[in-house]
Amino acid sequence: MINFEIANSTFFEENKNYINDLLEKWDKYNPKATGYCNSYGYDITVQLNKFTYPTIIKLQKQQNTQSGSLKPIDAIDCYKTELNFNNVFIKNNVEIGRSKISRLFTKNKFKKILGPPYYLKSTNDNISEIITDFIALHNIEFFKLHNNELTVKTHNKITCSEILLNLEKLIKNSA
Numbered sequence: 001m002i003n004f005e006i007a008n009s010t011f012f013e014e015n016k017n018y019i020n021d022l023l024e025k026w027d028k029y030n031p032k033a034t035g036y037c038n039s040y041g042y043d044i045t046v047q048l049n050k051f052t053y054p055t056i057i058k059l060q061k062q063q064n065t066q067s068g069s070l071k072p073i074d075a076i077d078c079y080k081t082e083l084n085f086n087n088v089f090i091k092n093n094v095e096i097g098r099s100k101i102s103r104l105f106t107k108n109k110f111k112k113i114l115g116p117p118y119y120l121k122s123t124n125d126n127i128s129e130i131i132t133d134f135i136a137l138h139n140i141e142f143f144k145l146h147n148n149e150l151t152v153k154t155h156n157k158i159t160c161s162e163i164l165l166n167l168e169k170l171i172k173n174s175a
Contacts, residue, residue, distance in 0.1 A: 005038035012039040015061065018157075019044055022059070025161055029055075041077075052168055053150075058082040061157070079157045083167065085150040090174050092124035096135060096143040134170050138163055 004016055015037050023031050029051045035044035041061035048055040060080040102119035103111070110120040113132050120127065135143060142153040152167065 002033050002044060003036040005036060007039045009039040011063075012037075015039070015042050018042075019059070022046075022158075035059075048164075051164070053085040053087055053171065055086075055164070056084045058084075059158075079155055081154050081156060081158050083150075083152045083163070085167065085171070086148065088145065088148050088150045088171055090145060090148075090171070092122060092145075093147075094124075094127065094131070094143070094145045095119075095121045096131070096140070098141055128174060130170055130173055134166055138166070 002019065006012065019033075019037055019042060023033055023046070026046070026048060029048040032047045032049065033044055036042065037044065040063045042059065044059045046057045046059070048057065058081070062078050063075050064078055065075045096114065097119055098117045099119050100117045102121075103117055106119045106121070107125075109125065110122070110127065113127060113129070114120055114135065118135070131143070134140070138154060139156055140152060140154050142151070144151045150167070150171070152163075
């Protein structure tokens with residue numbers, strides 16, 4: 001259950017509407033959501049029970065402000081979305097992320113596939129361009145497939161089920 005901390009604020013209405021819209025779009029997957037939502041942000045965990053792969057989605061938004069002399073100025077919204085899929089039966093392990101230091105240790109073959117600052121580690125030298133296209137399309141920060149679990153992180157606000165459907169296609173094409 002989501003705890004909506006009701007406030008007479010357009011920010012609260014925007015956050016509440018965003019969460020409710022996503023849950024409505026995911027209704028066919030029988031979502032179970034927990035967390036909180038207020039004027040400053042939200043921290044929601046959604047479990048999709050009827051998706052092809054058991055899925056847990058974590059949605060976070062927080063608002064940071066810089067201190068001014070009398071009042072806070074320049075509020076910045078920070079988003080984080082994490083998608084976790086279980087029972088992804090693909091034999092090889094893959095890790096893709098953003099790190100200039102880790103990129104130094106990335107094979108040259110992989111450096112040609114992904115531009116800086118991305119690094120890539122894999123137990124298989126044949127990485128599909130489908131994965132790299134997905135990383136670029138959704139501005140993914142971190143992608144890890146290990147022990148039949150897939151974790152994908154982005155600092156973007158997701159707006160639809162497209163990322164879920166693209167991940168499902170990616171998994172099916174990689175299996």
